[in-house]
Amino acid sequence: MGATYKNNLELTIFGESHGKAIGITIGNLPSGIQIDLDEVARDMKRRAPGQNKMSTARKEADQVEILSGLQDGITTGAPLTGVIYNSDQHSKDYSLLKTNMRPGHSDYPAYIKYKGFNDVRGGGHFSGRITAPIVFAGNIAKQILKQKGIQVGAHILSIGKIKDEKFPVDVNDDMLLKLSEKQYPTIKEGVFEKMEEAILKAKENLDSVGGKVECVALHVPAGIGEPFFDSLESHLSSLMFSIPAVKSVSFGDGENIDEMLGSEANDCYYYDEAGHVKTSTNHNGGITGGITNGMPVSCTVTFKPTPSIAKKQKTINIETKENVELEIKGRHDPCIVQRAVVVVEAMMALGILDMMGE
Numbered sequence: 001m002g003a004t005y006k007n008n009l010e011l012t013i014f015g016e017s018h019g020k021a022i023g024i025t026i027g028n029l030p031s032g033i034q035i036d037l038d039e040v041a042r043d044m045k046r047r048a049p050g051q052n053k054m055s056t057a058r059k060e061a062d063q064v065e066i067l068s069g070l071q072d073g074i075t076t077g078a079p080l081t082g083v084i085y086n087s088d089q090h091s092k093d094y095s096l097l098k099t100n101m102r103p104g105h106s107d108y109p110a111y112i113k114y115k116g117f118n119d120v121r122g123g124g125h126f127s128g129r130i131t132a133p134i135v136f137a138g139n140i141a142k143q144i145l146k147q148k149g150i151q152v153g154a155h156i157l158s159i160g161k162i163k164d165e166k167f168p169v170d171v172n173d174d175m176l177l178k179l180s181e182k183q184y185p186t187i188k189e190g191v192f193e194k195m196e197e198a199i200l201k202a203k204e205n206l207d208s209v210g211g212k213v214e215c216v217a218l219h220v221p222a223g224i225g226e227p228f229f230d231s232l233e234s235h236l237s238s239l240m241f242s243i244p245a246v247k248s249v250s251f252g253d254g255e256n257i258d259e260m261l262g263s264e265a266n267d268c269y270y271y272d273e274a275g276h277v278k279t280s281t282n283h284n285g286g287i288t289g290g291i292t293n294g295m296p297v298s299c300t301v302t303f304k305p306t307p308s309i310a311k312k313q314k315t316i317n318i319e320t321k322e323n324v325e326l327e328i329k330g331r332h333d334p335c336i337v338q339r340a341v342v343v344v345e346a347m348m349a350l351g352i353l354d355m356m357g358e
C-alpha cells in the first residue's frame, strides 16, 4: 500500500484505525518556524470523534505526540513526525465484516487487492480516522502560511438538502475569523440547526447523509502553479480526493460553470484603488491556466453519505459466495461533513504550501 504524497512537501501517513497508533511524517518543511501547539490541539478537537450525537460514539483524545522535527517549538528542518495513539477500539464489531462486504466501504476492493489480508477493523488504513494526522499536518501548514499572510477557512455548504450560501467574491479575513469561532461554521445564521435535524433524522432512520464543504485560501499571491500536470487544481484535487468519502472536487463555480455563457463565466480584471489586480467575479476560483491569479482560491468538496449504516442492506458473503443481508452494528458517523470541514482546510493549506515550494 502506498502512503506517500510527494511533490515539494512529502507526506507519509501510517497506521490503522484499530492498530496501536496513527500518524504522519512531513518532509521538506522549512526550518525555523515557531509552531503553536495549542492551535494544533484546537484543530484536532474540531475533527475528533465522539463529541455528540451527530458523530460516531468512539471517543478518542486525538492528542499528537511529536517524535521528531521540532525543538523548543521551532521546526528544525528534519522530517516532522506526529503520532496519535488509538485507545477506544471495539474490534469485535468487525468480525462479520471480514466476510460480509459493506456496500459503499472499501471492504470488497481491498479484499481483492490485498487477498483478504487487509485489516477491516474500523476500516483499517482506509478509515476516516487517518484524517486525524492530516489535520495535524494541515495545522502546521496553516501556521506557516499565516506567517506569509495567507489565511485558510471553510464552511459547511450543504448537508443533505439543507444549503448554506457560497462565499461572496469579497470574502475577507474577518469573515473567516467569524467562521472559525463557530463549532459548525455556516455563513447564514441558524442554518446549522436545520442541518443537525437532517443528520439526526437520518440516524433515527438507521441511515446517513452527505454534503459539501467550501474552502478558501485568501491572499495567495498570483503565479503559484503550472500548466497541465502540475496545475494547482491537479494537486489540490489529488489531495482532496485522498480524503475518504470525497466524491467530487470543484473550483470556483466549477459544478455549475457549464450552464453559464462565456460572458458570465469570465472574471473581468480591474485595478483597485491601491493598484492591485482583482477580478470583479471569481467563477474560476482564483486559478486560471493552472496558476493562481491573486483572487481567493476556492474549492468545493462533496462528501457522500457515510457508507456504514444500520439499515438492513443486500450484499455478498465472500467466503460462502452467497447473496446475504447485512445489518451493520457498531459506531458510525451519521454524517461525515461537519467533522471534515477542518480536514478540507488541512488539505487546502498543505496543497498551497506545497505548490509555493518554499
Ligand SMILES: Cc1cc2nc3c(=O)[nH]c(=O)nc-3n(C[C@H](O)[C@H](O)[C@H](O)COP(=O)(O)O)c2cc1C
Residues within 6 Å of the ligand: 056, 104, 105, 106, 123, 126, 127, 128, 129, 131, 243, 244, 245, 246, 304, 306, 307, 308, 309, 331, 332, 333, 336, 339, 340, 343
Ligand atoms: C472524518 C471521517 C469520518 C468517517 N466516518 C465513517 C464512519 O463512521 N463509518 C463509515 O463507514 N465511513 C466513515 N467514513 C468514510 C469511509 O472511511 C470511506 O467512505 C471509506 O473508506 C471508503 O472510501 P470512499 O468513500 O472514498 O470510496 C469517514 C470519513 C471521514 C473523512
Ligand SMILES: C=C(O[C@@H]1CC(C(=O)O)=C[C@@H](OP(=O)(O)O)[C@H]1O)C(=O)O
Residues within 6 Å of the ligand: 017, 048, 049, 056, 057, 058, 060, 089, 090, 093, 121, 122, 123, 126, 127, 128, 129, 130, 132, 244, 330, 331, 332, 333
Ligand atoms: C474513529 C474515527 O472514525 C471512524 C471512521 C470509520 C471509517 O470507516 O472510516 C469507522 C468508525 O470506526 P470505529 O468502528 O472504530 O468506531 C469511525 O468511528 C475517527 O474519525 O477518528
